[in-house]
Amino acid sequence: MVSEHSSAQILVASNRGPVTYTLEDSGELTAKRGGGGLVSGLSAIGGSEGGERALWVCAALGEGDREAVRRGVGEPGVRMLDIDAGSHEGVHAEAYNGIANSVLWFVHHMLYQTPLEPAFGPEFRAQWASYETYNRAFAEALAESAGADAAVLVQDYHLALVPGMLRELRPDLRIGHFSHTPWAPVDYFRMLPDDVAEQLLRGILGADRAAFLTGRWADAFTECCVAVLGGTSGTRIGVHGLGADxxxxxxxxxxxxxxxxxxxxxxxxxxxxxxxxxxxxxxxxxxxxxxxxxxxxxxxxxxxxxxxxxxxxxxxxxxxxxxxxxxxxxxxxxxxxxxxxxxxxxxxxxxxxxxxxxxxxxxxxxxxxxxxxxxxxxxxxxxxxxxxxxxxxxxxxxxxxxxxxxxxxxxxxxxxxxxxxxxxxxxxxxxxxxxxxxxxxxxxxxxxxxxxxxxLPPAQWFLSQLHALGTAGGGQRS
Known part of the structure; x- marks a missing residue:
């Protein structure tokens, strides 16, 4: 796998990838390719970026996906990770449902009924450990697959720790993180355990550039960084409002x-x-x-x-x-x-x-x-x-x-x-x-x-992030 994907120059990482597999009763695997801004953006790269190799790293989400990984079935330009394989059994479920969807989504959308929730105890800590393992699996795959000085665009709250982990493994890479959700205001964000709040922020600040859908969410992120960490550590903050196609x-x-x-x-x-x-x-x-x-x-x-x-x-x-x-x-x-x-x-x-x-x-x-x-x-x-x-x-x-x-x-x-x-x-x-x-x-x-x-239609939205990641500057909105 490493030799097959070791020279990609443009990489995208997201929980859900551009293709899903269904395991038919006959045992045959059928593939269905999705759409959206990232798919459009990657398809546009070939012409606009001089044919550089692009790779999408994603998680195997269902039994069909996992079987495809086991059989070595795949699409060109896609590396699918079976994070629950071997000793990682249950990691994806705990990271995805336990943390991403039941904690981070609730924090950023301010959905908690606070008289009763959240209550961060031992179960949360076990799930958080799975979230760390899940993010580390992505970081390691990206580090293995990226060519020298490659650009990596990490997507969303599922993978908030990846930029920092990847920075330690591959300091030569240009790393961006994009948040597709709102970002919680400081007081709400600080409901998270102090160490977890700090870890999430430092994870994203491992990127050269952290980007958001609106200025409001970008400002909220910056305010959290200032309140919890004292600043954004030179990471550039960007805004790209995804448009309709x-x-x-x-x-x-x-x-x-x-x-x-x-x-x-x-x-x-x-x-x-x-x-x-x-x-x-x-x-x-x-x-x-x-x-x-x-x-x-x-x-x-x-x-x-x-x-x-x-x-x-x-x-x-x-x-x-x-x-x-x-x-x-x-x-x-x-x-x-x-x-x-x-x-x-x-x-x-x-x-x-x-x-x-x-x-x-x-x-x-x-x-x-x-x-x-x-x-x-x-x-x-x-x-x-x-x-x-x-x-x-x-x-x-x-x-x-x-x-x-x-x-x-x-x-x-x-x-x-x-x-x-x-x-x-x-x-x-x-x-x-x-x-x-x-x-x-x-x-x-x-x-x-x-x-x-x-x-800002989807392909242009993607390419604007890629181009901004290659620009110089630091510590300001871009």
């Missing part, structure tokens, strides 16, 4: 499967095509604030009865992290509130909430096209690409109701109807404002939203 979205949203789902959704909405449509598309993630969005819609129907039978809320809430009980409970609450609204207000010819829980990208694009209003009201969100995608795809233009706690607010707030995500009454009023927005104003806002949303 306009060409891909517009092309994909006009394909036959999307047209079919458009017809099906119109049938579910009913009303001879004259009903307004409020759309939300989210994973059933605690930070997405789906329940309060439904409560705001219920209040709209309660306080403004003129909207009854004249509007439908198309809500796609795709299950996420169902191996964690708190997520299963939240998914059940989303379903319960949607059912309660339909039971209370629905009529024979009108279903107020059309809820879908099975992930279907073509159906999501169909909903984008239909949207009169897009509701994006997260408690906190690193960016939120849905807020950027709907204006690009919408057929007739849409009004965007946007939480001020979404990273996208920094770029889109001026042309959105902005809400406090905790204020259900104000969100209901914002929905009314969006539904009654004059067509001309809605059209003009949509054009400006789409322009802002596509300013």
């Amino acid at each position: 306009a060409d891909f979205l517009r092309d994909r949203s006009r394909q036959d499967d999307v047209e079919e789902r458009l017809v099906a959704l119109r049938e579910q909405i009913g009303g001879s095509g004259d009903r307004k449509v409020i759309v939300r598309v989210d994973r059933t993630e605690l930070s997405k604030n789906i329940v309060r969005g439904l409560l705001a819609y219920r209040e709209l129907l309660e306080t403004r009865p003129e909207w009854r039978e004249r509007v439908v809320h198309v809500a796609f809430a795709y299950p996420s992290r169902q191996d964690l009980a708190v997520y299963r409970d939240y998914t059940a609450e989303v379903q319960r509130v949607a059912d309660e609204i339909n039971s209370r207000f629905g009529t024979e010819g009108w279903t107020p909430v059309v809820l879908h829980v099975k992930d279907d990208f073509a159906r999501s694009l169909a909903a984008y096209r239909l949207a009169d209003v897009a509701l994006v009201n997260p408690i906190r969100d690193g960016m939120n690409l849905v807020a950027k995608e709907v204006p690009v795809v919408s057929d007739e233009g849409c009004a965007l109701v946007l939480s001020r706690e979404a990273g996208a607010y920094e770029e889109l707030g001026e042309d959105a109807v902005v809400v406090n995500p905790y204020d259900v009454t104000a969100t209901a009023q914002a929905l009314h404002t969006a539904l009654t927005m004059p067509p001309g104003e809605r059209s003009e806002r949509t054009k400006r939203l789409a322009a802002a949303a596509t300013a």
